[in-house]
Ligand SMILES: O=P(O)(O)OC[C@H]1O[C@](O)(CO)[C@@H](O)[C@@H]1O
């Protein structure tokens with residue numbers, strides 16, 4: 515079953531097509547993200563793993579504004595690793611971000627510049643502050659879609675390249691029915 519949260523923004527009609535950006539990530543767009551390559555190949559490549567609806571009222575890169583994201587990660591695993599977002603540092607490394615969990619069960623996985631990794635459990639109502647200089651990704655550890663909001667500075671930017679190159683230093687797997695962060 516597909517589910518979606520819609521942003522109810524004042525003046526939406528002025529922003530649609532301009533300030534609201536929808537994006538979907540299918541499995542085929544997540545090459546190299548999951549550990550188990552065989553399980554990845556065997557997975558349905560057209561399935562949507564996560565969706566983001568971003569409210570961007572100012573130009574990306576412009577200082578002083580705030581962006582808002584409505585994100586949803588579908589449940590599932592690749593091998594025993596939970597469905598998750600690609601993850602990124604901010605291009606403006608020292609900018610922070612808030613995540614706010616609305617629905618479902620998940621984990622916010624973070625890594626600092628020394629490659630120390632840790633995670634925070636996400637459940638309805640949990641608020642997560644992601645400090646600057648910390649990369650972040652979200653895994654769905656439950657059986658239902660995980661909905662969360664994100665709020666980040668308009669000049670933060672996304673640096674996906676370092677994660678593509680170096681990866682996170684740890685990954686979240688299901689072990690004996692529970693999430694466990696395992697070092698690479
Ligand atoms: O950008 P990624 O790593 O694909 O993950 C998506 C998440 O990151 C954000 O784009 C912003 O940090 C969120 O809006 C979204 O939830």
Ligand SMILES: [Fe+2]
Nearest residue numbers: 604611650666
């Ligand atoms: Fe971010």
